[in-house]
Every structure is written in structure tokens, then in C-alpha cells.
Amino acid sequence: MNVLGIVGSPRKDGNTQIMVEEVLSTTREAGAETDIYLVYDKNIQGCDGCHSCAQNKGICKIKDDMQALYKKMEWADAIVLGSPVYFNYVTAQAKAVIDRTFCYLFSRKLTGKVAAPVLSLRRIGAGQTRVQLYGWFLSQGMVPVRGAVGYGPEKGEVRKGVGGGINITAMEECRNTGKEIIDWFKKLGVK
Numbered sequence: 257m258n259v260l261g262i263v264g265s266p267r268k269d270g271n272t273q274i275m276v277e278e279v280l281s282t283t284r285e286a287g288a289e290t291d292i293y294l295v296y297d298k299n300i301q302g303c304d305g306c307h308s309c310a311q312n313k314g315i316c317k318i319k320d321d322m323q324a325l326y327k328k329m330e331w332a333d334a335i336v337l338g339s340p341v342y343f344n345y346v347t348a349q350a351k352a353v354i355d356r357t358f359c360y361l362f363s364r365k366l367t368g369k370v371a372a373p374v375l376s377l378r379r380i381g382a383g384q385t386r387v388q389l390y391g392w393f394l395s396q397g398m399v400p401v402r403g404a405v406g407y408g409p410e411k412g413e414v415r416k417g418v419g420g421g422i423n424i425t426a427m428e429e430c431r432n433t434g435k436e437i438i439d440w441f442k443k444l445g446v447k
């Protein structure tokens with residue numbers, strides 16, 4: 257049971273990272289191995305639309321930090337994609353990661369992996385941003401779980417923030433997301 261958390265925030269130690277870490281620690285308690293990837297200090301270009309991956313067994317020719325992230329994504333049985341909401345969508349950094357998985361449409365290497373959205377935000381845009389992430393998961397043939405939403409205006413405030421559901425804190429939603437991932441591993445027979 258390998259779980260990769262990707263933190264699509266441009267700032268370190270922010271609300272998204274706190275939330276993704278909470279999801280990962282819950283899966284570790286159930287025996288999963290975890291890894292976390294922070295994009296804030298990485299060089300990940302957007303997809304340049306060259307389509308060479310279509311002829312090249314689904315391999316992307318852009319030599320940047322995404323190459324290391326591809327290896328981590330392939331290692332994972334579940335991917336937790338975390339992003340702050342920026343103007344009602346994921347961050348540019350998270351979208352670059354998403355677009356660079358165009359190559360996986362040819363290799364199908366993400367198909368069947370469990371996928372969880374994790375979003376932090378001040379107030380507006382959780383619903384549509386979550387749908388944006390579900391759209392990516394479904395395009396890749398991944399198995400989406402509900403995921404977590406956390407309201408935390410300033411850095412670190414998500415620790416005390418509410419979640420997206422009724423009468424639930426952001427941190428409780430993160431722990432529930434970790435449990436959902438483990439439940440799906442059991443249903444899918446992931447060891």
C-alpha cells in the first residue's frame with residue numbers, strides 16, 4: 257500500500273501541506289508506506305503539446321523535475337493531490353502537474369490507482385475545484401474518493417478550520433480521507 261501526496265501550493269508548510277500530511281499519516285497508521293512531494297521549489301513546466309509521448313510509449317520528453325515525480329506516481333497505489341484554491345481553480349503549479357500526465361493517456365500507468373482531492377481555501381470555490389480534480393482522475397481511469405476540503409485563510413489556520421462537510425473539521429476530513437483510501441485498497445485488493 258503506497259500512498260503519494262503531492263502538495264500543489266507555491267508555499268511550504270502551508271494549509272495544503274498540513275492537510276496532505278494528515279491524510280498520509282492516517283494511511284501510515286493502517287500500514288501504508290507514504291511519500292510527499294512539494295512543488296513549491298520544483299521546476300515543472302506545463303505540457304507543450306508536442307504529442308511525442310503518443311509515439312514514444314507514453315514517455316514525456318521534457319527533462320525537468322516532473323521526471324522524478326513520474327517515478328513517484330508510478331510507485332503509488334494512491335495519489336493524494338492537494339492544492340489551494342486560486343481564483344476558483346487549482347494553482348498553476350498543480351495544473352502543470354496535471355497537464356504533464358497527458359503521456360499517461362497512452363501508457364495508462366495511472367489507471368486503477370486510488371485518487372483523493374485535498375483542497376484548502378479561504379472561502380469560495382471548493383466545489384468547482386474539486387470537480388476539476390475529479391475530471392482529471394476520471395480522464396486517467398483512476399478511482400476517486402471524496403477527499404477533503406479545509407477552510408484556513410492564513411497559513412496554518414486550517415488546523416483549526418472547518419471542513420467542507422456538515423459538523424466536521426478540516427483535520428477530521430483529512431483523517432476520513434486517509435481511511436477512505438485504505439478502505440478502497442481493501443476493496444481493490446491492494447497489499
Ligand SMILES: Cc1cc2nc3c(=O)[nH]c(=O)nc-3n(C[C@H](O)[C@H](O)[C@H](O)COP(=O)(O)O)c2cc1C
Binds near residue numbers: 344381409411
Ligand atoms: C492568488 C490567490 C488566489 C486565491 N484564490 C482564492 C479563491 O478563489 N477562493 C478562496 O477561497 N481562497 C483563495 N485564496 C486563498 C487560498 O486558497 C488559501 O489561503 C489557502 O489556504 C492557501 O493554501 P496554502 O497555505 O497551502 O498555500 C487565494 C490565494 C491566492 C494567493
